[in-house]
Amino acid sequence: MKTKETHLEENTVSTQVKHLLSQMTLEEKVGQMTQIDFSMVGVFEAQDAKHPIDSEKLEEAVIKHHVGSILNCPSTPHNKAQPIETWRHMMQEVEGVSAKTRLKIPVIYGIDAIHGATYTKNAVLFPQAINMAATFNTELSFKEGEITAREVRASGQHWNFAPVMDIGRQPLWPRLWETYGEDVHLATAMGTAYIKGHQGDNFSEPTKVPTCLKHYVGYSFPINGKDRTPAWIGERMLREYFLPTFEAGVKAGSPTVMVNSAEVDGIPGHANYHYLTTILRDEMGFKGFVVSDWEDIKRLYTRDKLAASPKDAVKIAVMAGVDMSMVPFDFSFYGLLLELAQSGEVPMSRIDEAVRRILTVKYQAGLFEHDRKQLPVESNFATPEATAINRQAARESIILAKNSNQILPVKKEANILVTGPTADLLSVMNGGWTITWQGHAEELYPQDKLTVLKALQKKSLGKITYLNGDVRADEKAIDKVVAEAKHHDVVLLCLGEQPYTETVGNIETLALEPTQMELAEAAINTGKPVILLTLGGRPRIITSIANQAAGVILGFLPGMEGGEAIADIIYGDYNPDGKLPITYPRNTNGITLYDHKPMESFEGNVYNPLFPFGHGLSYTTFATDGLAVDKEQIKWDENVTVTVNVSNIGTRLGKETVLLYIHDVAASVTRPNKQLKAFQKVELEPGEAKKLSFTLSPYDLSFIGVDLKRVVEPGEFRVMVGNETANFWVTE
Structure with missing residues (x-):
């Protein structure tokens, strides 16, 4: 509910925007709708320049072309994170040039800070979204939002291209790990908590930053699993599964939306008036501005063959509802839209509408407060408190999937042979959008953070031996692993994926590469207990290994504190409590989700994943009982309260996530066999019990x-x- 103060603030901003808009030339308006990449204002020949901006190029962009937004980070020598002092100086330069413009309209600077301030050196980098979802802990998501916003703001940046509110229902998709998993309720809860932490009640506050909902809408469900390829989603499925998370993000106050780079049912996201205007604006009531994704307006012509010319592409996108174009490498959008406005093909009312939205967000973000001082670095960047929260998030994000004969936790005195390609790399725990776009530049990762191997070595009281097992580097590598295993109590087999995002991460199969399978088979055949640890952004097929391994830990992308968090779990210093936010398939084509329809488990069809959604073991044992509803019959517009007891009947302190599902027994449209509608995470001492209450609306x-x-x-x-x-019944 909006307060009186909120209404007054909105009226003030509206008046300021109206006044400013009335003074603007057409060129200034079109410039506000233009967003360019940093390379358009950057110095190319410098190597790690402390001042990587070319002043003349910056003035050409902001003063001559009136550019309203810049994104991304310096390319000196390649796209990578910069020291916070460099960022702060760069942002002062940008603000200084915008202050020279006729109307002193600030540039809004956007960055992909998707798991922390990813392009600022030594920032606190959290588990990726798929891992945050595995925590089932909205408080941690809220705190991640708070910390990320504070560190982005301390870096001088203004706008974060996060969170991803697509839901991950296609495991091949190379951006699966950027989502909060396959379930609508979970993704909604985690995403809105992040937004509220990131923005607070007022994102003009010194430690808050506006968010951007990505990628509206349907982007995450390509039929062939490859990035930026078509999705075939009917209107009912769209409204049931893919729109609710975005609607929740709008209600949570996110003021910007980025468009789906691909297409749904034959209509590219950037040309879809029905999605961008009818649904987003008219139905959801979104008041902020819509930004294109990377070069995607151009692609309506070059790729999609929807537009007859580059100018036609601009017209289609703007008239569909795109307010700002991520061009990003030239001023073509500016020039073409200027021509379209001058000819009347794009009416001034539409230009004014878009610019009004952009200026409103800039005012709301406090960017017009030209005397505002930068947020101090000290106490706002890479603090011990933030790092501790990050480590806890990493711990809660890791899933113990199998633990035969209590092989875990391992005694610290045990001798462990560590092998596999993901054991001694930080990059494999962080994934894309980490320091660099693809996240693979291991040499740029902070030296004070620990890989899984180094974290084990730090904690171990026994012998830790590491052999990579890579036959590509050494044809006898696997023989060496087999020979060494006899001298150890257990083998920790570290498999998975190297970092990637977007089309670079496209794959043909979820199967693990043959060399990893060969290493796994050899390790299992030694007869020593094998603990499998997987790291990476997707559920690669591990069925044959998992069936024979004594223990299985699903690490996914636990972030910069992931190595120590995994060691904490392996040695029992932390009791695992992560739960799967996706269904882990048994076979490459066995993609049946947890909320499947009845016919998917009927007459020979089965839901038989390797590990189901919500799966996750503990070193203690929990039990639930006493499930009850407060009313056996309600009217359609009433709530129902559900209660259940949860108990720790084991011997260790631990956290349990209680998941509440519902099933609509008979309906006019087939309903899923079950849908998650509520969850609570509780910590219980041995022998302790709690009664939990849930309200279903x-x-x-x-x-x-x-x-x-x-x-x-x-x-x-x-x-x-x-x-x-x-059971309960709903009446008319």
């Missing part, structure tokens, strides 16, 4: 009906927690 019971409208239908509903069920 009419929205939780609703679905997209035959007429494509959200509806609650009368009938029976089933509530599921653990192995228990309870």
Whole structure:
């Protein structure tokens, strides 16, 4: 609910924007709608220049072309993180040049700070979103948002291209790890918590930064699994699965949206008036501005063959609802839109509408406060408190998937043979958008952070031996692993993926590469207990290994503190409590999600993943009982309260996430066998029990009906927690 103060502030901003807009020339307006890459203002010949901006190029962009936004980081010598002092100086330069313009309109500087201030050296880099989802801890997501915003602001940057609100329902997709998993409720809860932490109640505050919802909408569900390829999503599926997270982000106050780089049902995201205007604006009530993704307006002509010319592409995108173009390597959008406005092909009302939205966000972000001082670095950047929160997030994000005969935790006195390609790299725990775009530049990672191997060595009281096992580098590598295994108590087999994002990460199969499978087979055949640790952004197929390994730890991308967090779990210094936010497939084509339809597990069809959504073991044992609903019958517009007891019946302190699912027993549109509608994470001492209470609202019971409208239908509903069920009925 908006307060009186909020209304007054909105009215003030509206008045300021209206006044400023009335003074602007057409050129200044079109410039505000133009966003360019840093390379357009950067110094190319410098090597690690402390001042990588070319002043003449910057003035050409901001003063001559009136550019409203710049994104990305210096390319000196290649796209990579910069020291915070360099960032602060750069941002002062940008602000200084914008202050020279006729109307002193500030540039809004955007950055992909998707798991911390990724392009600022030594920033606190959190687990990636897939791991944050595995924590099932919205408080940690809120704190990640707070810390990220503070460090982005301390770096002088203004705008964060995060969070990704796409849901990850296609495991081949190379950006799966940027999502909060496959479930609508989980992604909504984690994403909105992040936004609220990142923005607070007022993102003009010194430690807050506006967010950007990505990538509206349907981007994450390409039919062939490859990035920037078509999705085929009907209107009902779109409204049931893919729109709710974005709608929640809009309600949480995110003031910007970035567009899907691909297409849905034959319409590219940047040309989709129905999605960008009818749904986003008219239905969701979004008031902020929409920014294109990388060069995608041009691609309406060059790639999609939707536009007859580059000018036509600009017209289509702007009229569909795109307010700002990430051009990014030239001023072509500026020139073409100027011509379109002068000819009347794009009406001035549409130009004014877009610029009004952009200026409003700039005012709301406090960018017009020209005397505002930069946030001090001390106490706001890479603090011990932030690092401790990051380590806790990493711990809670790691999933113990198998633990035969309590092989874990391992005694610190044990002798461990560590092998595999992911054991001694920081990059494999962080993934893309880390220091560099692809995140693979291991030599640029901070030396004070520990890989899995180094973290084990730090904690071990026994012998730790490391052999990479890479037959490409040494044809006898596997023989050496087999020979060495006899001198150790256990083998830690570290497999997975190297870093990637976007089209660079496209693959043909979820199967692990043959050399890793060969190493795994050899390690298992030694007869020594094998603990499999996987790291990477997707569920690569590990079934044959997992079936024979004594223990399985799914690490995914736990961030810069991941090495120590994994060592904490392996040695029992932390009791694992992560849960899978996706379904882990048993086979490459076995992609059936947890919330599948009844026919997907009927007459020979089975839901038989390697590990199901929500799976995750502990070193203690939890039990739930006493599931009950407060009413056996409710009206369609009433809430129902569900209670359940959870107990720690084991011998160790631990955290358990209690997951509450519902099933609409009969409906006019087929309903999933179950859907997550609530969860709570609780910490319990041995022998301790708690009674948890959940409230299910009419929205939780609703679905997209035959007429494509959200509806609650009368009938029976089933509530599921653990192995228990309870039923209630909805009446007219």
